[in-house]
Amino acid sequence: MDTPIYEIRSLNHSYAGKIVLSIEHLTVQPASIVGLVGPNGSGKSSLLRLLGLIERPTQGKILFNGRLVEPFSDEARFQVTLLPQEPFLMKRNVLNNVSYGLKLRGNGMDVGQRAKEALSLVGLPFKDFVRRPWSALSGGEAQRVALAARLALKPKVLLLDEPTASVDAASAQLIKEASLRARQELGTTLIIASHDWQWLYEICDAILHLFKGRIFGTGRETIIFGPWQKLGTEKWGKILSDGQRLLVPAPPNQEAAAVIDVWFVSEDGSTIAGEDIVLGGTVSRLSLERKTGQLFAAILVGDLSFTVELTSQQGKEHTLFPGKTIFIRYRLDQIKWI
Amino acid sequence: MNFLLEGFFQAFDLLLSGNAETYSAIWATVTVSSYSIGSSLLIGIPLGFCLGYFDFRGKKPLRTIVDTMMALPTVFIGLLVYAFLTHRGPLGNFALLFTLPGIAIGQTILALPIVIGLSATAVESLDPKLRITIMSMGANRRQLFISSLWEARHGILAGAIAAYGRVMTEVGISMMVGGNIKWHTRTITTAIALETNKGQFGMGVALGLVLLAIAFAVNVSVSFLRRRD
Numbered sequence: 001m002d003t004p005i006y007e008i009r010s011l012n013h014s015y016a017g018k019i020v021l022s023i024e025h026l027t028v029q030p031a032s033i034v035g036l037v038g039p040n041g042s043g044k045s046s047l048l049r050l051l052g053l054i055e056r057p058t059q060g061k062i063l064f065n066g067r068l069v070e071p072f073s074d075e076a077r078f079q080v081t082l083l084p085q086e087p088f089l090m091k092r093n094v095l096n097n098v099s100y101g102l103k104l105r106g107n108g109m110d111v112g113q114r115a116k117e118a119l120s121l122v123g124l125p126f127k128d129f130v131r132r133p134w135s136a137l138s139g140g141e142a143q144r145v146a147l148a149a150r151l152a153l154k155p156k157v158l159l160l161d162e163p164t165a166s167v168d169a170a171s172a173q174l175i176k177e178a179s180l181r182a183r184q185e186l187g188t189t190l191i192i193a194s195h196d197w198q199w200l201y202e203i204c205d206a207i208l209h210l211f212k213g214r215i216f217g218t219g220r221e222t223i224i225f226g227p228w229q230k231l232g233t234e235k236w237g238k239i240l241s242d243g244q245r246l247l248v249p250a251p252p253n254q255e256a257a258a259v260i261d262v263w264f265v266s267e268d269g270s271t272i273a274g275e276d277i278v279l280g281g282t283v284s285r286l287s288l289e290r291k292t293g294q295l296f297a298a299i300l301v302g303d304l305s306f307t308v309e310l311t312s313q314q315g316k317e318h319t320l321f322p323g324k325t326i327f328i329r330y331r332l333d334q335i336k337w338i
Numbered sequence: 339m340n341f342l343l344e345g346f347f348q349a350f351d352l353l354l355s356g357n358a359e360t361y362s363a364i365w366a367t368v369t370v371s372s373y374s375i376g377s378s379l380l381i382g383i384p385l386g387f388c389l390g391y392f393d394f395r396g397k398k399p400l401r402t403i404v405d406t407m408m409a410l411p412t413v414f415i416g417l418l419v420y421a422f423l424t425h426r427g428p429l430g431n432f433a434l435l436f437t438l439p440g441i442a443i444g445q446t447i448l449a450l451p452i453v454i455g456l457s458a459t460a461v462e463s464l465d466p467k468l469r470i471t472i473m474s475m476g477a478n479r480r481q482l483f484i485s486s487l488w489e490a491r492h493g494i495l496a497g498a499i500a501a502y503g504r505v506m507t508e509v510g511i512s513m514m515v516g517g518n519i520k521w522h523t524r525t526i527t528t529a530i531a532l533e534t535n536k537g538q539f540g541m542g543v544a545l546g547l548v549l550l551a552i553a554f555a556v557n558v559s560v561s562f563l564r565r566r567d
Binding site: 052071090104149159 | 479
């Protein structure tokens with residue numbers, strides 16, 4: 001097995017004394033695509049800033065190609081680049097923004113040619129954009145120029161923080177395609193934080209689910225947030241908007257989040273085991289995990305969304321489509337609290 | 339009011355005829371203000387950058403002190419510098435009293451808080467995403483400093499112009515430290531004060547026009563630099 005391009009050991013990172021990220025051990029393989037999912041404030045951006053060597057971890061080590069690195073490390077600063085969520089360009093024209101990183105390297109490369117190739121990768125015609133000032137670009141164009149500035153560097157690692165969150169659909173598509181071409185043509189390792197789960201499951205080799213600064217699972221788990229209410233004498237749960245009751249064991253506190261593994265039952269709810277709790281819902285989305293060929297369905301139950309893994313047999317037997325009503329089940333003793 | 343109008347015409351006569359006394363004062367002003375603005379930018383921009391960029395204990399009180407010093411009265415600076423440069427003062431051996439370098443020291447003290455304060459404000463108002471962008475492109479510490487400074491250039495330039503305006507137009511320091519010595523340390527402003535006392539409005543107006551012309555030239559140059567972006 002190759003030396004991991006990244007290895008994190010006993011990392012704790014905090015802002016103003018509050019721990020925002022806590023990772024015991026994590027490795028990322030070269031030329032892989034890793035997705036980061038999780039709610040806002042879960043630590044995705046903090047993790048990307050640490051991997052991008054923008055910040056130094058409060059505790060712990062980050063190894064890049066087996067060597068300990070920190071901000072400004074010569075071992076990594078020319079090989080890793082981060083594209084932040086909101087497009088930001090320096091007060092220069094497009095060419096000077098795209099060629100900025102190349103000039104920092106200062107090794108006599110053909111800056112103009114590299115900038116032209118990079119702009120073409122993100123779908124911006126060189127002639128039309130090269131002299132355009134930073135202030136004359138739309139949000140989507142600015143984000144594409146920012147990505148072109150990173151791609152021009154031909155990086156070993158490209159870190160993308162919500163790259164398509166604040167752009168229009170056409171720009172989002174171009175950004176997605178350009179990122180993947182970097183991996184295909186240059187073997188660039190991609191680490192992407194995004195709420196676009198469908199895209200991540202299509203392209204990623206691994207997905208990490210972050211919650212409250214910790215990594216758990218693969219992102220397929222369903223997390224239901226508090227507050228919880230007492231339903232009867234011993235039962236806890238929520239009454240959903242469609243009137244169904246989501247039951248849970250007694251939570252450790254009112255605001256705890258429940259991790260629930262749910263399974264597909266049937267289209268009519270007829271095969272129900274004794275201890276299982278069954279909920280009826282509607283298929284809202286279907287996605288295919290590229291690496292495993294596994295099918296996943298997002299099921300809307302009331303106003304909550306559950307993710308269900310489908311076996312190939314189930315995939316063949318049931319013709320699922322968005323809008324179809326199905327039943328899912330879970331067990332109280334398998335719910336975990338975080 | 340006729341004497342004002344006469345003074346105005348006399349001003350052109352003095353300037354166009356190359357009056358030696360007038361040009362001596364202009365030369366003294368340009369020389370001394372160049373020294374003082376040059377040294378205050380050299381010292382003030384890095385200090386202002388550090389004050390605006392880094393968070394450290396005591397930053398807020400330091401900022402308050404710098405902001406207060408931006409309003410230092412010129413006669414007070416003149417008094418302090420005089421006290422230091424006089425023969426009995428700690429720097430008396432350098433024989434800088436009643437010299438142009440002596441005035442330049444006082445004017446540097448006048449301009450420095452303005453350059454530091456306005457540079458710090460310019461750097462503080464930089465978008466926090468700039469640092470992430472520069473670092474993510476692979477910059478080292480020196481490149482991060484230079485690029486951040488470049489992004490703050492308009493604010494820093496505004497600070498430099500404000501400081502230059504203050505230095506060019508001050509009277510107190512030039513009068514007290516320079517002594518208003520004809521052909522030697524007489525600057526435009528001290529000359530205007532003297533000529534007005536003597537009732538010689540023509541030379542006063544002529545020198546005032548030169549001050550305006552210099553200020554105009556500086557602002558036109560800065561506007562040209564801004565347009566180049």
